[in-house]
Amino acid sequence: PALLVVAAGPWHSVRWSHAGLDFGWHARRSLATELDRDAAELRRTTEACYAHYADLIDDPYPFDSYDQVFVPGLNWGAQEMPGCVTYRDELLPRGAITDTQRAIRAVIIAHEMSHMWFGDSMTMTWWEDTWLQESFADYMGYRVAEAGAGFSDLRVEVEVRSKPWGYRSDARRSTHPVAPLADDVPDVDTAATIFDGISYAKGGACLVQLAFWLGDEEFMAGVNRHLTRFRFANATLADFVESLAECSSKDVRGWVEAWLRQPGFDTLTVRRDGDVPVLERAGRRPHAFTVAAYDSALRLVGRKRVELGDEAVRLPEFAGLVIVPNAGGETFAGLRLDPESWASLCAGLSRLEDPLVRAVLWSSAALLVRSRDLSADDFLDLVEAQLPSETRPDIIEGVLSEARSVVIPHRVPASRTAGAVARVAAAASAGLAASVDDEQRALAWAAALAATSADAAMLREWLDADKVAAGIALLPTTRWEAVVRLASLGEADARFIAAERDRDGTVEGDLGALRALAARPSTTAKDAAWEAMLAPGVDNRRFGALASGMWIAEQAHLLRPYVDAYLAEAPKLATRGQAFALEVGRAFPRIALDPRQLDALREALAGDVPTILRRSWEDHLDDRE
Template structure:
């Protein structure tokens, strides 16, 4: 019963001036108490509050206890008279372990308990009774009763220890509550209280990285304070590494939550640090674009994410001190966006409201189109308009709609007013239409390169020329539309369009350019140009000659991942990775190659040497994650049994180790191991999202096809019911699609299932998997 667009519009037209007073009691370990006082003005009539699976429910309307026809999801409010009303909803609710609601977690490292309200689409109603939609922004006053020894964090500062100040008007899904024995580092910057927090058992890792985390936070904050004319809109800025968050991070106003993978144990690579800085910049930009100004409905959620993703990579690269962040986007993120844009499920970056008829459908557009493609399209818009005009339009938009809701049309009006260019015409082809163009390099008979466009979009990008030995010979910014662009002064030279990645278009090189790149890509000095080209030239042409010589760990990791993803088309990929895995060179590069080799090698002696020495090579220790990859592979090869896996789990002693052990146990090549894993995945009603995915990662071993084949039909039959537990679980079930080649009969099972009742999120995951596996869509690049 997901809220529909029509229902949301009717409710928004009926209600105004909504506010919440919320009291939570989380002292019990069995369930929690939620008391929501909801005040609002209404034009009169019938409406409803949402509240998911409440127990011991009591509803009071304007002081009178009432009996309502509560169905487990909605509390009817019928026959309301025009004017001001107060509804009090008192309920007992269950904790969750799927990250959607008030999540409970017990740390295996020390037995400490943590709870966290991780909200989002269709989730707020699992915490308190509310009007669960974006365009009824409301101030929220929160009181939390918890263990007095705990730290409690939310969107605002406390006023008396248990009660927190009212927030400005925010969408109710942006409320956050984090409670437990957190380890904290606090300070003030520009008079604003700030903090970083983590579980007590991760205190050493936070202390290790504290100086960097503070520096990045302050640099990003100062930058946004400079480029945005609206001041930071909240009274504090906390950032919390929380256990078992389903997202990478969540932009809750004044209190951002992060997945704990961003506070790694063991060696912290440069890529780890770049990614974390990017996410810090991404989430902070949301304080303006998502929190200060919010969408009206979910079709415009892309704008929040595309804008923040662009800002995240841009600010980490140019402000926070992490050069190479854009390289990681071109190498590891943009290729997935091109792939998503070729699936049947592709959609315009900015879909119409009618294309998102309910909130469940809204969940499916938080995808590579909204993030990867949207980021690239925003970057193209900035390049096409110029940054001064872009920021002038953005600032006018933020000021005009502060603490309110706005649409894409509102933003386009502001950008149009700030620029002499026709922004609406640009948006019509870039934002309102799916698909992407191809930019081609061709040659005239006299050797002059010519750039042409297959498609409908105007492009502005850098084109770079090189000698046949790939020495730089020139670079310029050009505009390409319907008319071809000849480059007569670059006759006979190698030409790379979109060399700095400013636009979103596939690149097709001419034979001269492609041949030179295949022979000498690793010799190019600029890693950003190499990143563009690694995604442009077919991987089978690049891998044998260029991977052993590629110096960038970022590009090595991306190339290895890409090669493994299409290994059926790339002959000898495992031998290439093994050959490139020399015992010398930069440690991060060795780790990137080792990670690929550990997933695929059959060399038990090598894996045992790594495990016994806890290192890839002298001076290059295994990270905890890589160690579990080695354990997983040894178990898969039949060389590691349950007692040794248990020893590894106890030695690790963390939640990550618990999951690693589940994966390794499920990967053992025995009938009993597969049966145990499948039973745990399907018969435990309380299984967490992360444990389900860990078991699936071990179950579907590609090298054990005969052993796991019987579970393919079982998965198809069980998945729809499992997916009805909630959107996070549905996503986990969909991501657990069998990771092995499927026969035509097995593929038919999925196609037939999709003609029946399949939950929206799972349906999208399955459809995308089937598209990616169809011969006509197989991407060898």
Template sequence: MSLTLDEARRRAALLADVSYDLALDITATDTFRSRVTVRFDTRGGDTFLELHQAEQLQVTIDGDVVTTGYDGRRIPLAGLAPGKHEVVVDARLRYVADGEGLHVFTDPVDGERYVGAYLGLDATQRLFACFDQLDLKSPITLTVTADPAWTVLTNALPITGTAFAATPPIPCDQLVVAAGPYHSVRWEHRGLPMGWHCRRSLAADLDRDAAELRQVTELCFDHYAEIFTEPYAFDSYDQVFVPELNWGAMENPGCVTVNESMLPRGRVTDDDRRRRAMVIAHEMSHMWFANLVSPVWWEDAWLNESFADYMGFQVAETAAGFPGTRVSFEAAHKPGAYLADRRRSTHPVAPVAEDVPDVATGRTVFDEISYGKGNAVIRQLVTWLGENDFLAGVNAHLTRHRFANATLDDLLSALDAASPRDVHAWAGVWLRTAGHDTIRVTRRDDGVPVLTRDGVRPHRFTVTAYTPELAPVGSRLIDLEAEPVTLPDLAGLVVVPNSHGETFARIALDELSSDAVANGLADLADPLVRAVLWATVPIERLLPGQLPRESSPTLVTAALNRALDELVRRRSVPGALEMIAAACVPTGEPDRQLALAAGLARTTTDIALLRRWLDVDATDLGVPLLPDLRWAVVHRLAELGGIDAPGIESERRRDGTATGELGALTALAARPSAAAKAQAWTTMTGDAGISVRRFGALAAGLWSPSQRELVAPYIPAYLEVSPGLARRGSAFATAVGRAFPALPLTAAELELVREALTGDVPTVLRRRWMDELDDRDGGAAHSLSDQDQPGGHGTAGKV
């Protein structure tokens, strides 16, 4: 039972002045105590609190203990008189292993226990009884009873011990608790307490990076203090590397949680550092967009994420000192957004509320449209409006709705007032309409290039010209609307539209430009232009000749991931693995070697090479293997039959961390034997308490394109059991969807998927299966494309 839009609207109209006084006791190891006092005003009538699977429940309303019709999810509050009320809900709840609720983790390195409240959609009710919706923002006062030796972190500063000050009004899903023997690095900046925290066993890694983490935090904070007129609204700023977080990071006010993958063991690559700086900038921008001003309902979640994703890449690139961050967006994120926008499940960047009828559907809009496309569309808006007018509108919006909720129309009105341009009309074609345009380069008979647009959106972007030998000639910003743009001074030259990625549109190059790029892409000096072109020209044209010469590790990794996804998983191109392996020659500077070695480790059939790398713990040119790369080598060796269970166990013990535990599970499941597959499948589906991480690790090893005969029987079995597994919760449903068979499927197997979709499939899983069908059987080609609809803009598909 997921909260519906109609229910949320009725409850919001009924209630006001909600506040929570929450006490958690996390000293026991099987269940925890959650006692919350909820105070609110009401117009009178019936409503309900949400609380998931509580035990030993006691409910008091205005001082009287009551018997409720609690059904395991909702506590009815019937016949309330108009006025103020106080409800006390005391219960015991179970810890979780799926990252939604009060998550518990035991560190295999030292046996230490960590407890974290990771909340989000439909998850706050797994921690305490609440009105679990965005537009009932409330102050929350928290007290935590925990091991006195532990550090306890939350959204506010402690008053005494682990009793914390009340937060400003925030959506209840943004509460956070991180408790355990954390290692901390603390300081003050502009009078604000700040800190970075990690598990005790990761202390050396945090200390290694502490100076950089502090510098990036301060640079981002100073930048936002300069561009936003509203001051930072919370009393501290902590950032915590927490174990087993389902997201890359979560923007909890004053206490951001960050996935531990961003604190890598061993050598930290430049890509690691750029990605981490982007995440820091992304989550900090949420302190304004999401926390200070929040959406009313989940249809506007895109605005939080699109704005933050744009700010994350932009601020990391321009303010935090990490040039090349935009390259990673163009190469690794934007192509997935184009693919998502061609599926049946595409939707407008900004859907209307009625297109998100319940919270379960809200979960599905945290996708490539909201992040990748939304980021690109916000960048186009800034380019089209100008940064000054954009920020003037944003600041007016933030001030007008401080500590409140607001809609897209509220933001558009503020932007419209700050700009002479018609922002509402712009939003109609860019935000309220699904699909994307195509920008085409054609040639007149005299060789003059002409730019045209298939679609209805106005575009402002950079055009860059090169000689046929790809020597740079120059760049300029142009506007393209309904009328073609003729470029007579660029006759006979290679032309690259949107070369700096300012807009979101597919690019169709003319034959002269396409051939020149296919033959010499790696020779272009500007990595941003190369990033745009790697995503424009068919990957099989570029891979053999250009990947071995590509100097950017960022672009190497993005190209390899695209090739594996497109040529192996989606299109089943014969000989694709061999072609990819042949292009991966690990030479050059260390980061480039590691990127190419990762591609080779996933595709080679050379057991001797992989064994040699393991034996010396380095590539053939002596670059040490990072832990993730070492486990990729072990995984591939296991697939090829080059390492047995004792060898994998030896690697697990050598690693000794939680990452090693998961890597060993993947490798064991990847072994080419019926017994190994049966064991993995039984553990995945038969263990009711399996964590999301362990389930995903086993699935990663189970499916292998080279082991079709072994794994084919599990395809119908997967389709049969998955709906039941997905009902454990949205996080588990996401993991089950990601566990879709990662190998080419026959027509008969695809038909089995279609048949399964006619049954009762949970929303999150249904969306994933539909997308897999589109990617594999040409369904995306049958969705609304640029040519299918008048004006090339399409309409939203239903999920």
């Protein structure tokens, strides 16, 4: 449905021809150095994805050129117009780019390219079929960046980052089927709220399960039949199901009904009959997945494909062993292991050889915190005990992000927040010490330590030296994390922050300084930040930076009046337009809220709240319940 875009320069461009087509990468002139730094990789990734789609999809590339533009101030991560994709230019970071950032960027490149077919050639009829473009693009993005562009183990990123978002979304009142009914998406404001964890993360995960359950050949045959049939045409769920059913002897319609037409997710349970593990499913969907079995030293003993439905599945060949269902991350379901397996795995999580299994278990632990089957303390125990020896930066970053932005604000009361943040800092400190010979891991740990440490002297040392340690750079984003952290500790005044802004000299520096000024622990600083957020001309980026500095986890007491002010003013702010309304929702206080504040939120929701903000507030409330 994205039709056209006008990108006004001046641009710095890299253009070339390949396979009879004109390609280009463009960035604003002030990012010329960064574009030149990454041009070879961006071109290689683009060509590799293009070649892979040519192999995978019968229908030839539908347009006559392919340009990709890094633009400032884009509200979405990226946006696919036919033959021209725009990306937010944060994807072209200053300084060094980390391996995790490179991998995620490749996934986005592959995701957007898939939209040339899924969305731009074959287009949904109305917004209820948003999944026909976004779930497929989510699925294809990971698949093609890995198989085509050669970024390895991307399913790890899916498990630690994407699926937790999907599970969280699916446990809220706002959840909906991956493919809802047209009547449930009556207008464009409702449509704007459907670009969510269900349409992307869960939908993509459902397609992984569909391909695994059906077999890849039949899955792709159905997909190709659908794309060819609806080249430059509009399609619906029913059209897709028809194409798929023509290519398979399995009960595709039953599968679609169970997986795409019902909200919620199942839980896979392991119990023991004597020594024999027995798999059971709480829920109503058929599942196909791999079970991995380990001995008591957590060495892999065997793997097996299992199909689980209404009937329990006994695994006598794995008697007495530690069991992990969904070891390949093939299905979308919670895990409840038998106590013996869970205890062994928690004690040796970072020793498991397969990073995907480690990621599946971290994701399961986060889900258990959500359902209150695991306490925040137990989760932080696991972080402190296991994460410092984790070897994958993407797992480190994903788990720390879950701990800091979900577990602590949603499950730790204000009186204990400082202690919980200190535990994350302790894990980060141990992790950094353990990864001095691995720069990628060290960069991940340094970013977390900069945001959580109470050691002002150490942070100042990093800033003075402009590095974390010998051989470990202080990335510009981490540098700003450290400045914001110092400000929140009362260790950076306005002069200090202004000097950092001048030293930076870019728009990121302006935003970082705004954030740092707002983070200072005084009523004067918070008043000024709040005033700036209410200013009529504030743009989305500045508003977001101010909010991010405003809500500091350990400042819950100081922030009490601003929580009330936010609840009172936000509905008015959210009438400025769709993108700003999303930003106002994201500016929700990311701190522990007490029962009185949650009641105030419920009361505010009983009043007149614009559609997009209402959705965001209900989600924030549900995440805390």
